Amino acid sequence: MLSKLGAVAEQVGDALKASKALREARLTDIKKPRRLVETFKNTKIIGPMATVMAYNSKDIPDRPAISDEHGTLTWAQVDRQSNALANTLLDAGLKPGSVVGIIARDHRAVPLAQFAAGRSGIRLALMNTGFGAAQFVEVAEREKLEAILYDEEFAGLADSLPPEMLRIVTWHEGDADFGENIRTLEEVVATGRTTMPPTPKTWGGMVILTSGTTGLPKGARRAKFSPFASALLVDRVQFPYRSSVVIVSPLFHSTGFATWAVATAGGNETVLLRRFDAEKTLAAIERHKAELLVAVPTMLHRILALGPEVIGKYDTSSLKSVVVAGSALSPTLSEAFQDQFGNVLYNLYGSTEVAIASIAKPEELRQAPGTIGKAPVSSYMVLFDDNDQRITEPNVKGRLFVRNGAPFEGYTDGRNKQILEGHMSTGDMAYFDENGLWFIAGRDDDMIVSGGENVYPLEVENLLAEHDAVADIAVIGVDDDEFGTRLRAFVVPAEGASPDADELRAHVKSNLARYKVPRDIVFVEDLPRNPTGKLVRRELPTGPLDG
Template sequence: MVIVSPIFHSTGFALWGVGTALGNKTVVMRRSDPEKTLAALAEHKAEVLVAVPTMLHRMLALGPDVIKKYDTSALRIIVIAGSALSPALSEAVQDTFGDVLYNLYGSTEVAVASVAQPKELRLAPGTVGRPPVTSRLALFDDEGRRISGTNVRGRLFVRNGAPFEGYTDGRNKEIIDGYMSTGDMARFDEHGLLHIDGRDDDMIVSGGENVYPLEVENLLAEHPDIDDVAVIGVDDDEFGKRLRAFIVAAQDANPSPEDIKAHVKANLARYKVPRDVVFVDELPRNPTGKLVRRQLPAGPL
């Protein structure tokens, strides 16, 4: 087992504990390095890799010529958690390493809420799958009413045997009928698989229309000239809010703002097209790979 997720992160710590309890050989890395991770997998003939999506993205960015130098044929499981898995990355990982990807979704507050298996990620790339044993999921609207139906978005709540007891300042998460809020918006597709559409407080209201940044980000992540992307809402005199996209261009690529806007316009509703496109060298992320949106400039350009 090779663990490149931070051990202070619940996934890294939990799987290190499981590996230790089972007497597995576990390789941990002080710092994440994509090629050193491949080398560790090959050297130790590791069957399990524990990582976050950003680390997998950087491994794939090494390119096929570098990746094929290392024998990863022993790899049977790649476990990821900690941040959103885009459909494009989901497909790219399994095309490169085989159908071995498991996408865990949960939080410190609600523990593990759902898990997507490799076949489910092939069926619906980017899904977080289904709840494991003892976990129950429910969607509620803003009035606390239960939501059902296919691809109907609602606030995701979880009920299981390992919820937290509250924050140290005395606050707690909202609880409805024993289900605890995750703070995420989600939907179930026609296969009964769960999809996370973003944080409920990330929603942008532009000209009276609701936009979830993750939908636009996932679309732009599929663009061959884009290496990384983030979308936020910024103040706008006419629409209240407008979308601003921050783009990290792929190596040797030189997309224009018009290219970015045209790609969104061709695939999504017009009101989801970013009016601002800003090119940056990198995006602010925390140690587990989560995008830190508050560090992106929202003022005048």
């Protein structure tokens, strides 16, 4: 543990380094001290996103702010439409501190809701578009939603909420009639008052849900703004300034939200696609001359699957950075993507709870494909063994804990993560090498014991992903009478390939220990993944196999 003096010295050092990173990214300007003071003051009152939007609407009112299938909004238009939405919510009886949920694909409604919530003092809960009815209702009740913004396709979920709840449809096809008491976002921004709503006493905060791959998604509360939050990203990632970014990672997830927030702070146009399409993504990069793409690893796989001929139809030379997060980046995918698009890939590791823990730069991914890189400014990663003792030697696996300048404030149900020496558990097993590069070995609870040996499925998954006949792969542990647990691999064959189970077992056996060879190999058409690309292991069958 740090002494009080050491903690103060660390904080001062982090502040200086973070300030330098923010200046170099042009997110702050020491030549404008008054604005810096105003920014810190306003973020406590209306939140960071509404504060940034207000500056952009004054500094660059006519520059593009958001582009989607409905067209492009300038910063001046975003300013007026956010006010219209904020005033509509307040006029309907909501008050600062009320909680509004939004369940929507990636389009203008999500940023507008963020800005409107900040200006009105309302707390915004970002709901997962992969929710089933039971999950949606339970989360809505837990978060105490008083209004819901939703795309037409989620009308069935919205209808499961109390009928008196305020509803606004954020996206619809055609001229559908939703009833007398349900308005559309188009109506709201066209008729709502565009004057500035009353200034709230404090920022209402926001709720980002965890991925929920192991159960009901938990709500991660964020009601305080840390200036370190943006520095965590720009310290290791090259972000554009007043240019264009394409974000296809869901905005309701922490990665999509965090990268959008930093891009917005830099006055960039954000290009959004309601549904991911590999070729449309390349077309958007070309059309908007985007310098940054934010995606999840499965999306990169689908882009590469288009093949060189289709990829070559689009000019993507404007791309300087491609940020991936949300699920593990395999070494094979890392190498293949940079071979095609150049050294532009950044692998971000973190979670809704710990924020950004580490980022691998393009050259680090070339040096050690699949690495999660190193910690950015104000982030500290440590390993503990099963006895809660620190691990300080390289290449020794342990439980990964993180401490950084964007602290988690606890789940909305009152629970929290395990804390050791001021560091929060990530739930992952990890190690670092002699060069200080970090690697994830797998989830702590994914480890299985087979015949007395510890096995992490991720290691086997990465190896099988290298095989030309494998398009996607998942490995889990299932009960075994003889060994206690054995490995079962679910394989999505590559297009045109007919992999043989014995051939895949031989591939593993020739590279890893015998006890890491999957006993079962099951061929499937696809794997269960959530909207952020994470594998939902609980949906994979663990019982006896037919035949």
